[in-house]
Amino acid sequence: KQEVTQIPAALSVPEGENLVLNCSFTDSAIYNLQWFRQDPGKGLTSLLLIQSSQREQTSGRLNASLDKSSGRSTLYIAASQPGDSATYLCAVEGGANNLFFGTGTRLTVIP
Amino acid sequence: NAGVTQTPKFQVLKTGQSMTLQCAQDMNHNSMYWYRQDPGMGLRLIYYSASEGTTDKGEVPNGYNVSRLNKREFSLRLESAAPSQTSVYFCASRGGHLLAQYFGPGTRLLVL
Numbered sequence: 734k735q736e737v738t739q740i741p742a743a744l745s746v747p748e749g750e751n752l753v754l755n756c757s758f759t760d761s762a763i764y765n766l767q768w769f770r771q772d773p774g775k776g777l778t779s780l781l782l783i784q785s786s787q788r789e790q791t792s793g794r795l796n797a798s799l800d801k802s803s804g805r806s807t808l809y810i811a812a813s814q815p816g817d818s819a820t821y822l823c824a825v826e827g828g829a830n831n832l833f834f835g836t837g838t839r840l841t842v843i844p
Numbered sequence: 845n846a847g848v849t850q851t852p853k854f855q856v857l858k859t860g861q862s863m864t865l866q867c868a869q870d871m872n873h874n875s876m877y878w879y880r881q882d883p884g885m886g887l888r889l890i891y892y893s894a895s896e897g898t899t900d901k902g903e904v905p906n907g908y909n910v911s912r913l914n915k916r917e918f919s920l921r922l923e924s925a926a927p928s929q930t931s932v933y934f935c936a937s938r939g940g941h942l943l944a945q946y947f948g949p950g951t952r953l954l955v956l
Contacts, residue, residue, distance in 0.1 A: 737886070767944060776848075776934060777887075777947040784942070822887075824945075832877075832945060834886040 735760045735827050739835035746813055747843050754808040754838045756823030761801045768797050768808050769822040771837070777822065781808070813842045846870055848948035850935050856954045857925045865920040865951050867935030875938040876918040877902075877945065878910060880931040887934065893918055925955045 736759045746752050756766070765784045769777040781790045781797040783806070789798040796809040810817060820837040827833065851866045869876065874895045879887040879902075889902030893912040907929060909921045922929060935948040 765943070769947075776949040777936075779944050779946060782942045782944045824887075832887075832889065834888075836884060836886045 735763075735825060735831075735833040737823060737825055737833050737835040739821075739823055739838050741838060742836070743839040743841070745841040745843060748813060748815060750813050750842075751809070751811050752813055752840070754810070754821050754823075754840070756806040756808070756835055758804045758806075758825045758833070760827060761804050762827065763801065764826045766797075766799055766806050767824045767826070767832075768795075768806075769824065771820045771822060773819075780821075810840075813840075815842045815844050818842050848935055848937055848946055850933075850948040850951050852951060853949065854952045854954075856956065857922075858956055859926060861925050862921065862923050863925065863953075864922075865933055865935075865953075866917070867919065867948060868917045869935075869937040869946070870916065871937060871939055871946065872915070873937035873939030873946075874915070876912065877936040877938070878908075878918070878920045879934045879936065880904065880929075881934060881950075882931050890920065890933075922953075925953075927955045929953065930955045 738757045767782045768780045783790045783799040794811040799806045820839045822837045823835045848869045877892045878890040881887045888904050891910040893899045896915045911919045933951045936945045938945045
């Protein structure tokens with residue numbers, strides 16, 4: 734069974750810093766990897782999806798990379814803002830309907 | 845577009861009671877999903893529906909049933925609620941050219 738790990742579980746940074754969130758997975762046979770944001774008491778918002786044939790995706794200040802062979806993905810957030818404070822979840826898809834989630838990294842950006 | 849909507853937002857049940865969680869999407873997606881989210885465990889797939897008229901079990905289906913009423917709606921039923929089913933339930937649909945998953949706002953369920 735695919736296992737997805739996100740370290741650290743929590744992270745605090747001062748506003749303006751660049752930061753990297755990590756995601757690792759045990760089975761490299763994936764279809765895609767998706768990064769989500771979850772605000773307290775809310776649903777999940779899709780940030781970026783990287784297909785298995787891709788190495789990275791970018792959206793604004795966010796950049797996600799994928800290294801299937803090593804079972805790793807990173808989410809880079811540039812020039813962090815207090816509004817970026819949320820929990821960030823990584824999920825890998827191992828089949829047409831099998832999405833496995835990590836437990837997330839709770840990010841706090843301090844003004 | 846409302847995206848994915850869920851009702852109710854919050855529910856308290858007594859052990860043994862039944863209820864149905866409703867989910868609807870207006871994005872014309874074929875696939876729909878039900879997940880539960882528990883502290884320290886991440887989201888886990890309960891059931892999914894790859895298309896109208898089909899449903900399949902996910903990782904944690906015991907104690908639940910589902911109905912894919914039509915392309916828009918996918919409901920989750922708890923026939924006899926147990927305290928272990930206290931959780932936050934999310935519905936999602938999948939589509940678009942990247943086949944990303946889109947989530948509803950969740951239903952918080954407390955079983956006493």
